[in-house]
Amino acid sequence: MDDTTPHTFHDFSIGRPRAVKGLFQTAPQVASMDEFRILRHSNSSSALKVPDGLLVGSGVCTADASIHPQEVYDGGLGGKDIRLRIANGGAGQSKFIAAWANAFIQYCVEEGIAPPFKVAWYLGDTTESLGFLAAGEVDIAVTYNDAAEKQACKTSAAVQRVYGFRDHFFLVGPTSDPANLKNCEGDVIAMFNRIVDQGNKDLVTPPNDREPVRFLSRFDKSATNIKESELFCAIGQVPWALAYSKWYHQYPRFPLQALRAASVLSEYTLTDKGTWLSSTNEVRSALSTFAEGGDTDPNDPLLNPAHVILGAKAGPENQVIWKKFMEWVKLPDGGQKVAKDFKKPPGPGGAATVFLNPPDSLPSRLSSQQANLVLAAHLGLEQFEVVNQPGQLNHLLREREFVGNGDQSALLLLVDEAYAHDVVPSTFKPSFSFSESQSESLSSFLQTCSRRASHVYTYVASEPSIPTQGIPRTLDIFSAPTPANEAFLAEISTLVNYLDSLPASDRFAALELTGIPKLVALYGRSSEQYTLATDTLRAAIAAALVDKSVRLALVTYPPSTQRRSPLLADQSAKNTPSLGPVKGLSSCFSSFVSCTDATNDCSGHGQCTNTTRAGQECFVCACTTTVSEAGKLQNWAGEMCERRDVSGPFVLITGTVITLILLMGGSVSLLYGINGQELPSILTGGVNGGARKE
Numbered sequence: 001m002d003d004t005t006p007h008t009f010h011d012f013s014i015g016r017p018r019a020v021k022g023l024f025q026t027a028p029q030v031a032s033m034d035e036f037r038i039l040r041h042s043n044s045s046s047a048l049k050v051p052d053g054l055l056v057g058s059g060v061c062t063a064d065a066s067i068h069p070q071e072v073y074d075g076g077l078g079g080k081d082i083r084l085r086i087a088n089g090g091a092g093q094s095k096f097i098a099a100w101a102n103a104f105i106q107y108c109v110e111e112g113i114a115p116p117f118k119v120a121w122y123l124g125d126t127t128e129s130l131g132f133l134a135a136g137e138v139d140i141a142v143t144y145n146d147a148a149e150k151q152a153c154k155t156s157a158a159v160q161r162v163y164g165f166r167d168h169f170f171l172v173g174p175t176s177d178p179a180n181l182k183n184c185e186g187d188v189i190a191m192f193n194r195i196v197d198q199g200n201k202d203l204v205t206p207p208n209d210r211e212p213v214r215f216l217s218r219f220d221k222s223a224t225n226i227k228e229s230e231l232f233c234a235i236g237q238v239p240w241a242l243a244y245s246k247w248y249h250q251y252p253r254f255p256l257q258a259l260r261a262a263s264v265l266s267e268y269t270l271t272d273k274g275t276w277l278s279s280t281n282e283v284r285s286a287l288s289t290f291a292e293g294g295d296t297d298p299n300d301p302l303l304n305p306a307h308v309i310l311g312a313k314a315g316p317e318n319q320v321i322w323k324k325f326m327e328w329v330k331l332p333d334g335g336q337k338v339a340k341d342f343k344k345p346p347g348p349g350g351a352a353t354v355f356l357n358p359p360d361s362l363p364s365r366l367s368s369q370q371a372n373l374v375l376a377a378h379l380g381l382e383q384f385e386v387v388n389q390p391g392q393l394n395h396l397l398r399e400r401e402f403v404g405n406g407d408q409s410a411l412l413l414l415v416d417e418a419y420a421h422d423v424v425p426s427t428f429k430p431s432f433s434f435s436e437s438q439s440e441s442l443s444s445f446l447q448t449c450s451r452r453a454s455h456v457y458t459y460v461a462s463e464p465s466i467p468t469q470g471i472p473r474t475l476d477i478f479s480a481p482t483p484a485n486e487a488f489l490a491e492i493s494t495l496v497n498y499l500d501s502l503p504a505s506d507r508f509a510a511l512e513l514t515g516i517p518k519l520v521a522l523y524g525r526s527s528e529q530y531t532l533a534t535d536t537l538r539a540a541i542a543a544a545l546v547d548k549s550v551r552l553a554l555v556t557y558p559p560s561t562q563r564r565s566p567l568l569a570d571q572s573a574k575n576t577p578s579l580g581p582v583k584g585l586s587s588c589f590s591s592f593v594s595c596t597d598a599t600n601d602c603s604g605h606g607q608c609t610n611t612t613r614a615g616q617e618c619f620v621c622a623c624t625t626t627v628s629e630a631g632k633l634q635n636w637a638g639e640m641c642e643r644r645d646v647s648g649p650f651v652l653i654t655g656t657v658i659t660l661i662l663l664m665g666g667s668v669s670l671l672y673g674i675n676g677q678e679l680p681s682i683l684t685g686g687v688n689g690g691a692r693k694e
Contacts, residue, residue, distance in 0.1 A: 069120035070363045073098055075105030079116035083318045084325060087122045087129035088142040089222065090167070090255070091306065093365060094274050096342055097121045097142070103338045104328055113324055123364055125222045133157060136313025139322045144223035144306050152309060160310040162330055165339040168293030169227055169302040170276050172259075173268035174286070178202075179213045181268075181290040188291040188301055193235045195268055199247030203607065204592060212247065215239070216262045216269040219250040223304065228270040231301065243624055246607060254364065254433050256351055257417060260558060263287050264418045272304060280558075353417070355424065355554040356431040357545050364432050371434035372445070378553050379410040379508075381452045409457070409507040411498065411544055412449055413554045419516045420556040422534040425542045428554070446510045453508035461498050461509035464490035475536075477529055484522040488515030488533050495540050505549060513537065595619035605641035 070092060072082065084101075091097050101119035108114045122138055124131075129141040130148055134157035142164055143149055152158040171188055173181065179198045184190040195215050202212035218225045219240070232239060239245035249267055251258055255275040262269040263286035273292070276284065293302035308329050314322050329335030354371060356362075356378055366374065376382050415423055453460045466489055475492075478485040491513055498509040516533060523529040544552050589595035595608035602608060602621035609622040623641040626634050636642075 067122060067361055068363075070123040070365070071098060072118050072120045073101040073105065074116065074118045075102045075109070077105060077109055077116035079105065079118045081117055082120045083114070083117040083321045084119045084140065085122065085138040085315075086119060086140045086142060087124045087132045087138040089123060089125045089129070090272065090274065091142055091165075092121045092123060094278075096165070096339075099338050099342050100329070100335060104325055104335070107328060107334065108321070108324065114321060117321070125220070126226065127221045130157070130309070133309060133311040134313075136311060139311055139314035139318065140325065141309045141311065142306055143309060144304055145226055146305075146307075149307050149309055156312055158309045159312045160326055162308050162326055164306045164308045164329055164335070166306065167304040168273040169224070169304050170271050170273060170289050170293075171268065171291040171302070172262070172271060172276065172287045172289050174211065174266040175288045176210060176266070177288065177290070178207070178210045178266075179268065184290075186291055188231065189234055191291055192231045192237075195247075196232075196235065196237050196239070196245075199245065203246055203609070206592070206609075211266045214247045214249050214265070214267040216249045216251050216258060216265070216267040218252060218255070218258050218269075220252040222255075224255070224270055224272060227302075227304070231270075234301075242626070246609070246622070251421060253430065254351070254353065257353055257433070257556075259283055259287075260417065261421065351433045351558065353420075353430045353433045353556045355428050355552075355556075357428065357552040359429070359431060362432045366432050366434045368434050371432070374432070375412075375445075375553055375555075376449075378551055379412060379449060379453075380408070380456060380551070381449060383456070384452050409505060409550045410453070411508075411550050411552045412446060412510040413541070413552070414446055414512040415554060415556045416513075416517050417556040417558050419520070419534070422530075423513070423516065423537050423541070424554065424556070425538055425545065428541070428545060446512055450508075450510045453510070457508040458506040459501070459508070461494055461507075461511075464494040464511065466490050466493070475532070477532060482522060484515065484518035487518050491515050492533075492536055492540070495537075499540060499543055499547070589619045592619050595621070599640040602641040603636070605636035 069082075069085075084104075086092075086097060086101070088097055098121070101121065105117060105119060109116055122129075122132060124141075126143040126145045126148060129138070129143050130152050132138045133141040134152065134155075141158075144167075149158070149161055153161055171181075171191060173179070179191075179194045181191045181194055184194060195213060199213040199215065206212060217228060217240070229240075239248035240250070244250075249265070251261055253261065255271060256279060258269065259271050259275055259279050260283050261267075263283045266286075276289070291302060293304060294300050297303075308326065310322060310326050331337075351365075352371075354375065356374075360374075360378070362374065373382075376384065450460060464487075466486055475489065478489055491511055492515075494509065495511060498507065501507055516530070516537070519527075519529050519533055541552075541554070544550055589598060589608070592608050596602075599608070599621050602623065605626060606621045606623040608619045621641050623636040626636070
């Protein structure tokens with residue numbers, strides 16, 4: 001049954017919160033880490049089984065995978081049993097599901113419908129929420145896609161669908177507006193067409209007086225990703241299809257991080273009103289809104305209505321609860337009043353994102369205290385943690401061996417969010433985010449981990465320093481004695497030395513990668529130095545991912561003016577003279593046409609793109625991935641993208657850091673001692689062995 005009346009539209013306005021004491025039910029206090037270990041290993045009746053393959057993109061696809069509630073509410077009345085299970089994404093994160101749940105519990109008790117009880121919220125995007133619903137793991141799904149919702153009703157996975165509330169989408173982009181969207185008279189379809197048209201033109205003739213047109217997509221099955229895909233399809237475009245459009249930036253991150261990246265990279269993107277208003281002034285000041293959903297036209301393409309879907313497999317023992325909820329959400333003085341009066345609690349301006357390997361099944365958002373505990377457990381430092389505040393972390397992690405109890409090592413890395421896309425391998429998916437407005441506290445956390453590790457691990461990496469052996473030939477572009485070069489070389493040296501020691505057990509390293517932002521300040525983001533540095537770091541992290549002897553935690557933090565290098569204040573990439581020899585300039589062409597002609601259009605395996613080498617603007621081949629008739633993916637390398645790139649499969653097969661070093665030429669510790677031997681470098685386009693010259 002599709003009951004979408006009454007259509008009383010209410011907005012998700014953002015404002016100051018109304019404090020309601022005791023509405024958020026929390027788990028019992030955990031007095032120690034030992035108690036935490038026991039609690040988290042126990043079975044939880046609130047855990048739901050993940051339908052096979054539903055979360056495969058997040059690494060959760062086994063038959064016995066389960067997730068736990070993100071939050072549980074009791075309306076401040078002290079109920080004991082969970083009698084209603086709701087799946088949703090953004091509305092739960094904005095605390096609206098909490099407002100609905102608490103008000104509904106109070107209504108049921110006041111009306112004598114039921115004694116005090118609890119409502120559990122499970123985090124999932126539209127696809128995941130409907131999957132939970134179809135499997136009978138939740139009773140209710142609050143989702144944002146009309147077609148998917150109606151299909152659930154048609155297939156009998158759902159039995160009722162009612163209107164809940166509405167949010168709005170925003171199309172935002174750089175204030176300079178390189179695609180000239182402001183002249184589209186508010187027509188969002190025309191704006192998307194302009195982005196495609198100008199983005200393609202900028203690839204052919206890169207602009208010299210402005211940034212090129214690019215669009216950032218979250219590319220994560222979220223309602224935002226589905227909406228942007230619908231808008232592209234409406235103009236007959238699928239920029240994500242192979243060979244995907246190079247102006248289409250795939251950035252699968254959480255909403256706040258995606259919006260921040262768009263502001264840093266000067267890219268257009270689609271976001272929702274709640275995310276926009278929850279972002280920092282720094283982010284919003286770098287972007288302009290060019291289109292937003294309105295309140296007058298129900299067919300507005302940027303309107304983001306949410307519907308409440310009742311599952312066919314909702315628990316029959318709680319029929320009185322979920323049946324009454326479906327009625328209550330439509331009442332003008334019930335669910336609709338809560339939506340009208342809702343004020344989103346203000347949150348911190350930034351959030352840190354945590355990547356864990358091996359991955360763990362965790363809620364996508366944790367408090368800073370919870371994040372600290374999870375990281376300590378992942379790194380084998382849990383014995384130093386004492387939890388004195390109430391929380392719900394005791395059921396968040398699956399049972400596993402701790403690092404300190406096994407023959408494993410641990411590695412902690414901190415990376416500026418602005419450069420994470422270029423440093424973090426695309427296969428490394430985020431585990432969760434947590435509020436972290438001051439990145440300095442992360443530096444303090446890193447130092448604390450190193451001190452504690454000295455009492456747990458036999459070997460703890462020392463502070464990064466330039467090795468005395470000299471600079472390997474593959475990295476001689478960083479030979480100039482500048483703070484930026486020295487910072488990068490010290491960090492990559494420490495990282496590679498640590499990886500070289502594996503699979504030896506009982507080793508720990510913690511590094512903050514400050515060299516990358518310093519290189520950007522000195523040379524610019526399109527420079528050869530930046531490309532080589534980020535490729536080297538990304539390859540090193542990829543090697544750590546395939547090494548089963550190391551537990552890796554990578555934390556990206558929001559860009560902060562306090563963390564900027566002093567070089568940013570007085571250096572300009574455009575005015576920086578060449579600090580080293582010009583390398584490979586013969587393969588960097590003066591124009592797009594000359595590059596295309598000389599490389600036979602990059603051998604059909606890439607596209608010529610502009611870059612900076614030795615302070616000169618020129619064009620080189622950017623190689624892509626192709627798909628054979630058999631469906632196999634193939635990467636390409638070389639100055640003309642003429643050679644098959646076998647480095648990825650080779651690293652995966654061997655799983656050793658030594659293989660990585662021989663392929664990418666990024667070794668600091670091994671190459672110093674190989675004086676006369678020319679070794680190949682995947683970063684410079686070669687993958688074949690070199691000969692030793694005597």
